[in-house]
Amino acid sequence: MKTFFTLVIVTYIAYYAINIIYDLFIKKESKVNDAGLDEIVIAEENYAAQNISIDEVERVSPPDSFMINEMYSENGDEHVDLDLDFLEKKYEEEELLDNAFSENSANEIEEDGSDSTSKLRDQFEDGEDISINSPMKNNKNMSKEQFEDFLKLAKDISNDDIERVFSIDSNKRYYPAVAVNI
Amino acid sequence: MVITFANQKGGTGKTTIAIAFANYLSVNGIGLKVFDCDFQESIHEKYTFDISSGKTPLYDVIYLDHDSIPDVDNLIEMSDSEELFVFDLPGSLDVNYVNLLHYSDYLIIPFEYSDVSMKSTIRFNEFLKVISAESQRIFIRSKFDKGFSYPNKESFDSYLKEEAKYNRQVSIIEHPIYKRNVLQTIDTCSLTYRQKEAVIDAFKQVLELIKTPIVS
Numbered sequence: 301m302k303t304f305f306t307l308v309i310v311t312y313i314a315y316y317a318i319n320i321i322y323d324l325f326i327k328k329e330s331k332v333n334d335a336g337l338d339e340i341v342i343a344e345e346n347y348a349a350q351n352i353s354i355d356e357v358e359r360v361s362p363p364d365s366f367m368i369n370e371m372y373s374e375n376g377d378e379h380v381d382l383d384l385d386f387l388e389k390k391y392e393e394e395e396l397l398d399n400a401f402s403e404n405s406a407n408e409i410e411e412d413g414s415d416s417t418s419k420l421r422d423q424f425e426d427g428e429d430i431s432i433n434s435p436m437k438n439n440k441n442m443s444k445e446q447f448e449d450f451l452k453l454a455k456d457i458s459n460d461d462i463e464r465v466f467s468i469d470s471n472k473r474y475y476p477a478v479a480v481n482i
Numbered sequence: 483m484v485i486t487f488a489n490q491k492g493g494t495g496k497t498t499i500a501i502a503f504a505n506y507l508s509v510n511g512i513g514l515k516v517f518d519c520d521f522q523e524s525i526h527e528k529y530t531f532d533i534s535s536g537k538t539p540l541y542d543v544i545y546l547d548h549d550s551i552p553d554v555d556n557l558i559e560m561s562d563s564e565e566l567f568v569f570d571l572p573g574s575l576d577v578n579y580v581n582l583l584h585y586s587d588y589l590i591i592p593f594e595y596s597d598v599s600m601k602s603t604i605r606f607n608e609f610l611k612v613i614s615a616e617s618q619r620i621f622i623r624s625k626f627d628k629g630f631s632y633p634n635k636e637s638f639d640s641y642l643k644e645e646a647k648y649n650r651q652v653s654i655i656e657h658p659i660y661k662r663n664v665l666q667t668i669d670t671c672s673l674t675y676r677q678k679e680a681v682i683d684a685f686k687q688v689l690e691l692i693k694t695p696i697v698s
Binding site: 442 | 553554577601608612634641
């Protein structure tokens with residue numbers, strides 16, 4: 301019995317001694333990825349991302365404290381005390397946001413040239429002489445933006461011809477499938 | 483006069499045909515200058531290699547990068563000149579080449595009957611139409627293998643014929659440039675019998691169109 305306990309204790313000490321030696325001298329330190337240090341985990345591991353449509357957002361019922369009735373009381377027929385300064389400020393801020401959005405959109409369209417290309421396309425489809433838009437009519441150099449517009453228009457227009465050339469089945473050759481023994 | 487070899491599709495044989503054309507004119511006594519606008523400098527490299535090998539090129543070849551391409555005034559002057567200027571463009575479309583496409587007297591447009599080449603050629607032609615390029619367009623079949631039945635050849639030919647029917651600026655060369663290995667070894671110093679054989683019928687028709695008197 302004494303031998304048994306001695307063996308258990310010796311095994312126990314040996315096990316922990318080996319662990320300590322392993323940790324101190326053999327075990328390699330795991331590298332920390334610096335790129336992930338700023339990552340903040342806001343959900344549990346089993347969290348799954350979900351796509352939410354705008355209709356679902358509209359149907360969300362927030363707590364009553366979130367609901368502000370700016371103009372009318374709950375029964376709808378009695379005016380509440382209006383904070384006109386607050387409403388005016390809010391209206392101006394909303395206008396500012398709306399205008400900023402529409403200006404950005406206009407700038408984006410102008411930048412990628414789609415607006416001017418569609419204008420050219422409309423002129424072309426109406427049978428107008430689009431060459432008047434060509435700076436070379438006045439012996440001037442074409443700008444890169446104008447070049448991109450003409451290139452896009454040419455690409456759009458050529459699609460019909462390409463489709464026509466490649467859709468005439470009578471001119472295509474069909475080859476029989478070949479059976480291969482493997 | 484300004485003649486430009488162009489197509490927005492690479493690999494259609496522009497450079498080879500341009501060299502063969504310049505050689506053919508030169509050996510028939512027509513003086514000319516060749517401008518290589520392709521960043522790969524294929525013609526210019528051949529020209530400098532020929533000189534370094536002790537040969538005598540038939541004409542001068544000048545490499546032009548983006549910034550050196552003649553401006554509108556220069557191009558109009560070159561076009562009015564009795565001298566012949568041959569330009570070889572790269573297989574891509576760029577705003578820097580638009581003036582050349584517009585003001586060249588003739589654009590020689592080699593194409594193949596491969597799907598990608600036909601599509602690019604249609605797009606290139608439509609681009610020339612929308613910018614109202616003043617140049618005469620001469621479409622020429624390149625690397626043609628008469629033993630091969632090309633799918634969609636007939637419908638593409640119909641497209642070109644229709645273009646030529648309604649637009650006096652468009653012409654199609656009936657004789658193709660045949661696919662010949664001898665054209666792969668063409669240089670700026672000579673045109674061998676076999677090379678001439680591959681191109682002569684097509685070139686004769688081109689020269690009829692551009693009204694250049696050549697004794698073949």
